[in-house]
Amino acid sequence: xxxxxxxxxxxxxxxxVGGDNIIVECxxxxxxxxxxxxxxxxxxxxxxxxxxxxxxxxxKSDRADIIWRYLSAHAEKMNADGLLQxxx
Numbered sequence: 908x909x910x911x912x913x914x915x916x917x918x919x920x921x922x923x924v925g926g927d928n929i930i931v932e933c934x935x936x937x938x939x940x941x942x943x944x945x946x947x948x949x950x951x952x953x954x955x956x957x958x959x960x961x962x963x964x965x966x967k968s969d970r971a972d973i974i975w976r977y978l979s980a981h982a983e984k985m986n987a988d989g990l991l992q993x994x995x
Contacts, residue, residue: 908977909960909977915974916934916960916961916971917977917990918961919931919956919957919958920953920956920958921938927948928940928941929941929959929973931959931961931971931973933961934990934994937969939961939963939969939971942973957976958976958981960975
């Protein structure tokens, strides 16, 4: 299971906007517009309410890249460990 590093955040997909853009709510409540990284674009299908790992472009920016999608079993384990405190 991929765990977040220091510049990465965990978020939940709110809405698929179109193309490769997705609206994601981060663990601390901030909403970001994210794009699917090219490496995973055709390998992982992302849907509403999926748990994803994102890497912010800049600390002040509302843009980020989606670098991983967690499986439901991984999301349940992260929730049990208390890593998803700010998400609904």
